[in-house]
Amino acid sequence: MTAQGTATVSAGRGEPLVVLSGVQKHFGQLHALKDIDLTVKRGEVVVVIGPSGSGKSTLCRTINRLETIDEGTITLDGKALPQEGKALAALRAEVGMVFQSFNLFAHKTILENVTLGPIKVRGTGRSEAEKRARELLDRVGVGHQAEKYPAQLSGGQQQRVAIARALAMEPKVMLFDEPTSALDPEMIKEVLDVMVDLAEQGMTMIVVTHEMGFARTAAHRVVFMADGAIVEENTPEEFFTNPRSDRAKDFLGKILKH
Amino acid sequence: MRFIRTKAVVATVGLALSLAACGDAGEDGGEATDVDVAENAADEFEDGTAMKEFAESGKITIGVKYDQPGIGFKGATDDMPVGFDPEIGKILAGSLGIAPEDITWKETISDNREPFLQEGEVDLVIASYSITDERRQIVGQAGPYYVTGQQLLVRADSEIETLEDVAGTEVCSVTGSTSLENIKAEGAKPRGFDTYSECVDQVLSGTVDAMTTDGAILLGYAAENPDELKVVVEPFSEERYGVGYSLDKPEMCQWIVDTLTEAQDNGDWATAFEATLGQSGVETPEPPAMDECPAA
Amino acid sequence: MDAVFSNSGEYLMAFGLTIGLFVVSGIASLVLGTLLAVMRVGPVSILNKAAAVYVTLFRNTPLLMIFIFIFIAMPVLGYNFKFVEGVEIAGYNVSAFFFRACLALTLYTSAFVCEAMRSGVNAVPLGQAEAGRAIGLTFAQSMNLVILPQAARAVIPPLTSVLIALAKNTSVAAAFGIAEATATMRSFTNDNADQRIGIFLAFAIGYVVVVEVISLSSYLVERKVKVAR
DSSP states (O other): OOHHHHHHHHTTSOSEEEEEEEEEEEETTEEEEEEEEEEEETTOEEEEEOSTTSSHHHHHHHTTTSSOOSEEEEEETTEEOOOSHHHHHHHHHHEEEEOTTOOOOTTSOHHHHHHHHIIIIIOOOHHHHHHHHHHHHHHTTOGGGTTSOGGGSOHHHHHHHHHHHHHTTOOSEEEEESTTTTSOHHHHHHHHHHHHHHHHTTOEEEEEOSOHHHHHHHOSEEEEEETTEEEEEEOHHHHHHSOOSHHHHHHHHHHHOO | OOEEEEOSSOOOHHHHHHHHHTTOGGGTTOOOOOEEEESSGGGGSOTTSHHHHHHHHTOEEEEEOSEETTTEEOOTTOSSOBSHHHHHHHHHHHHTTOOGGGEEEEEOOGGGHHHHHHTTSOSEEOSSOBOOHHHHHHSEEEEEEEEEOEEEEEETTOOOOSGGGGTTSEEEEETTOHHHHHHHHTTOEEEEESSHHHHHHHHHTTSSSEEEEEHHHHHHHHHHSTTTEEEESOOOSOEEEEEEEOTTOTTHHHHHHHHHHHHHHHTHHHHHHHHTGGGGTOOOOOOOOOOOOOOO | OHHHHHTHHHHHHHHHHHHHHHHHHHHHHHHHHHHHHHHHHSSOHHHHHHHHHHHHHHHSSOHHHHHHIIIIIHHHTTOOOGGGGGOEETTEEOOHHHHHHHHHHHHHHHHHHHHHHHHHHHHSOHHHHHHHHHTTOOHHHIIIIIIHHHHHHHHHHHHHHHHHHHHHHGGGGGGBTOOOHHHHHHHHHHHOGGGHHHHHHHHHHHHHHHHHHHHHHHHHHHHHHHHTO
């Protein structure tokens, strides 16, 4: 494993924020996550890549317990993930999540999508929540769409709203589960720009993606997964120019040819 | 007319009484008696009459109640209904030369008596069928062959003693029945059920305060549960049971009246009563005088 | 139809009672059925199974049997719900008969409401629930704020069918001490055997009107929900 490498790469950043240790997960016969150890520090941007079926999405979803784990521990800011109920809900509020398929609330306007969490979970007043929501929508470039319903927006716009919705909770860490995979090519950039912007402002991010460009420009560290295990982790530059494992070489060989 | 005596069902009144004394609920509907079956009955009737048809074919369909002990009752495993109404049916069939075992019995409920007659589903309805002017508009009703009156069945410990006491209480009977409306007029809350037995259960369980219908039926139930139930108040209505027939066959009226008058005179009527309704302990009443048939 | 016109007060009261049964057991069924649906889709396994057993039991039992059980069997066992007669609502004492009829109708109908609701909930993509949870909504909040409002749309047509069935099922109460429309029709025909067809038509029209009002309301609600999209 590359524990030492991790330490080196992460040096200079904050204390550990998300820590997975010895995490195991099975889907029936399939061993989806194999003994995962991963530490993400405050302000760090970690990109998780790997072939499909390698467990990277599952890994991402275990961090806010949308997937339960069989063994091991996950801590957020020093606290173990609660099992169920209100404590778990409170934890999830601390973790922003952006889905591949946006998952905006279809029956609510863009503005309502962004204010729902702050009002219902945080107890923020409506006017304050709306003010903050409009700022966030402006920041991701869809401020003028606030009164529309999700179905009236393009995919790229919807995904930017989803990012704003997550940010409205002022999360400690943002999880991105293949945020651009469901987008038409011309819309990918508008979403990545927002993400790059976010990274530059020091947000802690765990990003599962196939966008190697984003990994190169914005990531502090790349985690390469295959068959449910972390095979290799390194700085983007090292990883892309000088992969150590055969699986990583093979994977990069396939995607970079095109 | 010449008659022979046949043993339709081998059962004596004495046996029936002993069974009733054992409290067997299925038997208190009464027992079948011997009836007269006319020989060569077809010769007695004019061509083209309904009676001639019945007598020649040897078949008749009679609608009776299956759920009124004493009047018309048929247990799930019984072959034939028993009670005063079926006895009347056997007397009428007998005059046509049709033996009791050749009668086709059909259950009629209060709701379907007129349609069954109008559609020819049954030839006669003898089913505690009160004669009313409205009913006589659409079906024939010959009789009355029996007159009874509405009374109340209550729990033995009930405080209802007079008709005035029912005001504000809940009283059950069969949904849509005249009895239910009469009791409503007395200020009771009417509670209609599908069958008398369900209604009796309501009284027994204390869910309603009383059951009301013709005294004859109530006496049958009281006899089943003498420790728990009693019949109270004098009859406060007059129900004149008639034999229903189709208005398409008006000639049947006179035949019914004549046959039943004869049965009243020769004691068959009293025998039928004693074997059925009489078992609840009431004395055999004087047979009622029957209405004139409408002019054809 | 003379019998109906000259007793129009009784006719209207009978349908009043039919509508009363429908409204009370309709509301109770919607509440109970929704609760059961939430239990069925919820994360607690024991509630999940309890709701499934309830639905299996009451959806597969004929309504008449439920009526017989509540009206005939339970009083024998000592449960006759007479205690509700002490309850006074707006000056009227609740009758135990009305209560029992509503209970039977609700037990039966709520199983169907549950299944209609569940189909509606299942029609909402899983991602909606995940997104709700991801922003920190509790299960109850995510149900109330995200899933059920969206399920409502998919649920209106099947729910309308369930409610129409309920409106007509109230007629079963006719045989259990309730003088609602069907019982009153039987009483009318008993008195006026010569007007059978007219009386039948008058009552059939009454039911048609009641059901038409239900389907029209459902249509209006459905349209409103669509506009809100």
